[in-house]
Amino acid sequence: MAEPAKKLPNIVISETLCKGCSICVDFCPTNVLELRGNVVAVKNLEACTRCQLCDLRCPDFAIQVF
């Protein structure tokens, strides 16, 4: 039986605020994020558990997940 389509998390990144420190990338428990140049980007949205640890530890108000 087909599963109902899972609603994917929203990860909102501010490219003007992100300083590319990599804290969110390195501490994400499910390896969702990566750095592209000097800005963080999403590489595996499906794996995101919406734990919001990336937001909690981002020093720059640059990432939000909901």
Place this chain on the structure above:
Amino acid sequence: MSTAVAVKKDKAPFDYNKYLRPNKLPHIWCPGCGHGIVLKAMLRAIDASGLSKDQICMVSGIGCSSRTPGYVDFNTLHTLHGRAMAYATGVKLAKPSLKVIVITGDGDALAIGGNHFIHTCRRNIDMTVLVYSNAIYGMTGGQYSPTTPQGANATTSRYGNIEPVFDCCELAKASGATFVARGTAYHCQELEKIIFEAVQHKGTSVVEILDQCPTYYGRQNKYKSVTEMMEKIEKDGTVSVKQADKLPPEKLQGKLLRGVLHKIERPEYCEQYKKFIIGKAQGK
């Protein structure tokens, strides 16, 4: 289909903008500096405390951490190096209804402002002192501070620092502070709870917050990344007081305790002043 980790229900992200001055971001702190993480934990703690923005007066000295009041929409004072607690004492005595929060760093609070720090604690005047402790003077170029570990490098200790450190929490406790705690930027949710408790406390509450200065401390001490600093200094370098009792002494060697370390009740300075000085001066 089963996913490895359960996806939580939507939880709205915390709205920091409610407490920030508009158009002040990005802040001046370097990439990976821990001060932004601490600022966010503090704003969540203040939000949980239910205090209005006008009830708070935030006072800072000089240093990277002391730039915090520039970003927040409270009553704010950016004062002189080491003197934040002296100004804060004046504010609190003039208007005891304000919730006074001091933002300071290890150099600002424990070296240049060392006297103000111990005497604030001794008086037990009602204020919360948040010491952003990154073991270095960041703003002035990476000089060693009273919390720079022995052997560590700084701009002014090229061959390794030979001075023993101040334990900020022990100093606060011995000086008379009635609430003393330690947190880290890494343990940001625990930190939020600690700051919340510190703000609720009546009397001088001191929280030492271990955070990272990748630009000076990190680079001069050969840390490869901010993450490595957070893991080695904040995560592996500390133990929660709740776990410490269960661990053998060798596991506690060289680690700093996190959590609320000291909490007692003692008469508060402004109340004593009102009771014993103001009444007499007015001939009552």
